[in-house]
Amino acid sequence: MDVKKLRDVDLDLSGVRVDRERKIERLNFWRHGKLGPNAEASFEAWLVEAIARERVIVRGPGFGRRVVNFVSAARKHVRAKRPQASPAVIAARLDVCRGSGDTPEPCELYNSDNGRCRHKKCGCNLRRKAAWLDQSCPIKLWPGDDGGSAENGEIEPIRGDSVV
Numbered sequence: 001m002d003v004k005k006l007r008d009v010d011l012d013l014s015g016v017r018v019d020r021e022r023k024i025e026r027l028n029f030w031r032h033g034k035l036g037p038n039a040e041a042s043f044e045a046w047l048v049e050a051i052a053r054e055r056v057i058v059r060g061p062g063f064g065r066r067v068v069n070f071v072s073a074a075r076k077h078v079r080a081k082r083p084q085a086s087p088a089v090i091a092a093r094l095d096v097c098r099g100s101g102d103t104p105e106p107c108e109l110y111n112s113d114n115g116r117c118r119h120k121k122c123g124c125n126l127r128r129k130a131a132w133l134d135q136s137c138p139i140k141l142w143p144g145d146d147g148g149s150a151e152n153g154e155i156e157p158i159r160g161d162s163v164v
């Protein structure tokens with residue numbers, strides 16, 4: 001697990017009973033990069049174990065934030081004249097989220113229960129988001145996010161999917 005990706009995710013610590021305040025304090029320091037290298041490594045190890053034991057729950061953004069993020073994404077999409085991604089681009093993007101081939105592990109921020117990204121700046125239904133060519137992964141993991149090419153295609157938007 002790449003715990004660095006969890007810096008931009010809402011973590012539910014309500015299941016942490018021992019030294020809860022201290023854990024929250026350390027979590028806040030960790031988020032802002034203020035833990036020293038040794039403390040950071042031990043905190044990350046604790047976090048991985050706490051997530052595995054479901055004492056810390058990795059949450060996606062709440063409904064309100066998802067609406068804000070979606071409106072922002074939709075504005076960008078309209079400004080770009082609604083470009084649609086080709087099936088190949090959609091598949092390549094979703095492969096990164098869900099894992100496939102050489103990297104079968106899904107992205108740590110992919111929520112397989114509902115197909116959404118759990119990054120604070122996203123929370124999107126990824127089938128819909130991947131079909132909008134102008135969109136990008138919030139941590140730039142999709143092909144072409146680093147400025148390379150992502151071919152255009154001519155498919156209709158996926159209708160009937162909830163985005164927020």
Ligand code: SF4
Binds near residue numbers: 097136141
């Ligand atoms: S959009 Fe990016 S951060 Fe979100 S699940 Fe996919 S690869 Fe991970």
